[in-house]
Amino acid sequence: MAEGRDEDVRPPARQQGGASTSQPTFEPGQKATCLASFDGQQHMVEIIDRRVERGDFIYYVHYTDRDRRLDEWVTAEKLGVWALTPRPSLARADTLPTVSLGGDLLSPTGDVNNLKVTRRLKRKYEETHHLPVDEHGGDHGHDKEHHPPRVKNIQVVEFGRYEMDTWYYSPYPEPYASVNKLYLCEYTLKYFRKKKTLLRHLAKLDIRHPPGDEIYRSPPPPPGQPNYTGGAVTKPPISVFEVDGKKAKVYCQNLCLLSKLFLDHKTLYYDVDPFLFYVMCERDQHGYHMVGYFSKEKSCMEDYNLACILTLPAYQRKGYGKFLIAFAYELSRREGRVGTPERPLSDLGTVSFRSYWTRVLLEQLRNVKGDVSIKEMSDATMIRAQDIVETLQGLGLIKYWKGTHLIHADPRVVQEHWAKYAHQRVIEVDPACLHWQPLPTTTARKRP
Numbered sequence: 001m002a003e004g005r006d007e008d009v010r011p012p013a014r015q016q017g018g019a020s021t022s023q024p025t026f027e028p029g030q031k032a033t034c035l036a037s038f039d040g041q042q043h044m045v046e047i048i049d050r051r052v053e054r055g056d057f058i059y060y061v062h063y064t065d066r067d068r069r070l071d072e073w074v075t076a077e078k079l080g081v082w083a084l085t086p087r088p089s090l091a092r093a094d095t096l097p098t099v100s101l102g103g104d105l106l107s108p109t110g111d112v113n114n115l116k117v118t119r120r121l122k123r124k125y126e127e128t129h130h131l132p133v134d135e136h137g138g139d140h141g142h143d144k145e146h147h148p149p150r151v152k153n154i155q156v157v158e159f160g161r162y163e164m165d166t167w168y169y170s171p172y173p174e175p176y177a178s179v180n181k182l183y184l185c186e187y188t189l190k191y192f193r194k195k196k197t198l199l200r201h202l203a204k205l206d207i208r209h210p211p212g213d214e215i216y217r218s219p220p221p222p223p224g225q226p227n228y229t230g231g232a233v234t235k236p237p238i239s240v241f242e243v244d245g246k247k248a249k250v251y252c253q254n255l256c257l258l259s260k261l262f263l264d265h266k267t268l269y270y271d272v273d274p275f276l277f278y279v280m281c282e283r284d285q286h287g288y289h290m291v292g293y294f295s296k297e298k299s300c301m302e303d304y305n306l307a308c309i310l311t312l313p314a315y316q317r318k319g320y321g322k323f324l325i326a327f328a329y330e331l332s333r334r335e336g337r338v339g340t341p342e343r344p345l346s347d348l349g350t351v352s353f354r355s356y357w358t359r360v361l362l363e364q365l366r367n368v369k370g371d372v373s374i375k376e377m378s379d380a381t382m383i384r385a386q387d388i389v390e391t392l393q394g395l396g397l398i399k400y401w402k403g404t405h406l407i408h409a410d411p412r413v414v415q416e417h418w419a420k421y422a423h424q425r426v427i428e429v430d431p432a433c434l435h436w437q438p439l440p441t442t443t444a445r446k447r448p
């Protein structure tokens with residue numbers, strides 16, 4: 001057996017920086033195990049940062065098999081030394097890119113015992129073992145300078161009648177970036193450190209909607225039905241505003257700062273001129289309450305019909321995300337261009353688009369008589385062909401034959417899949433409520 005393979009990878013158990021316990025200390029960048037608060041189980045973590053609190057270290061950890069929104073500060077008692085011991089799966093040649101390196105084992109931090117590892121091997125190892133891919137490698141176009149700090153700064157935002165825990169770091173300017181709780185105006189998206197300053201701002205404010213054109217307005221509830229109160233009525237009155245990044249620059253920049261709190265891979269904050277923002281609001285007697293938005297490039301050489309999408313956490317899992325996605329495809333329909341979201345998709349973005357595509361395609365297949373091609377499906381739904389192929393592959397409704405993908409929609413299989421979607425709560429986009437026409441060039445659009 002190669003030297004070093006069986007050895008535990010242990011951090012130096014020494015006291016540092018005034019910490020007083022006998023617990024081993026951990027360095028930023030080190031791997032450890034941690035008892036996670038989200039499921040009470042042990043997970044592998046990377047130590048991102050540490051600070052001294054009441055004489056002991058506390059650590060900011062990233063669960064390497066989970067999304068960064070679960071990153072958290074933990075006390076040393078929750079951490080354990082991560083010991084690298086041989087496991088059957090690690091000994092398999094097909095999962096070990098290091099076999100060619102003289103049988104030495106790549107340590108979880110990416111070092112091979114006394115050997116140099118190529119970048120490609122390190123990446124392959126990280127992918128095979130679901131470790132975070134080296135973030136300076138440019139997976140999402142980030143490099144060292146542009147990647148934001150990884151420790152969450154603002155913990156809570158108050159927005160309208162909701163208080164929401166944040167998920168990620170956002171580059172709000174100082175001194176706002178260092179507060180625990182930020183107060184936001186839900187109409188202007190301006191941010192405040194103190195509630196009384198927000199209230200003074202609201203008292204002087206005479207608009208109660210986003211600064212753009214209301215291009216979509218669903219009808220009010222039928223007579224006798226109470227106004228939407230957050231769950232009583234399945235179809236809340238909804239409006240969508242088109243906000244131009246060039247005309248309402250500060251609002252759109254504030255929107256990007258807010259959405260960064262919930263979007264890990266977002267890089268756009270200040271250069272908002274080339275984008276239009278479609279801001280979705282619930283309407284009531286007090287005004288228009290923003291629930292989410294998506295952005296779209298004014299002039300896009302690719303097929304992208306949506307750059308970033310967000311539903312604020314207080315409004316998530318009510319069908320608003322799929323409404324926004326359907327809205328983006330309705331705009332594509334009016335433009336006469338198929339569309340697809342900009343990549344990469346987040347985990348929640350993937351789930352939401354997959355769910356939207358599946359439902360729409362199953363609906364098509366249920367109604368179609370005889371054979372249908374991918375091109376016909378794409379023309380009918382405005383969904384890009386590649387997204388159709390991948391979705392139908394996942395459902396087992398497509399075959400690859402003589403170099404071509406052929407839809408093979410057995411009605412029984414379609415019906416089986418559809419049964420899962422039939423009772424879903426869907427907020428439909430009503431084309432009759434959308435007052436929007438594209439101009440021949442998408443860069444300059446005339447209002448209807």
Ligand SMILES: CC(=O)SCCNC(=O)CCNC(=O)[C@H](O)C(C)(C)COP(=O)(O)OP(=O)(O)OC[C@H]1O[C@@H](n2cnc3c(N)ncnc32)[C@H](O)[C@@H]1OP(=O)(O)O
Pocket residue numbers: 262263306307308309310311312315316317318319320321322323341342343344345346347348349350351352355356424
């Ligand atoms: C191109 C891009 O911008 S990718 C980035 C996407 N945006 C983000 O990740 C920002 C943070 N996330 C969000 O804002 C939201 O989760 C969104 C926009 C992705 C979805 O918004 P929601 O209003 O929750 O969407 P909606 O209620 O329509 O649900 C969509 C699907 O996602 C599922 N879903 C939503 N949240 C969760 C969750 N936390 N866990 C598991 N599934 C979830 C829903 O169950 C639903 O699936 P189903 O149709 O099979 O039941």
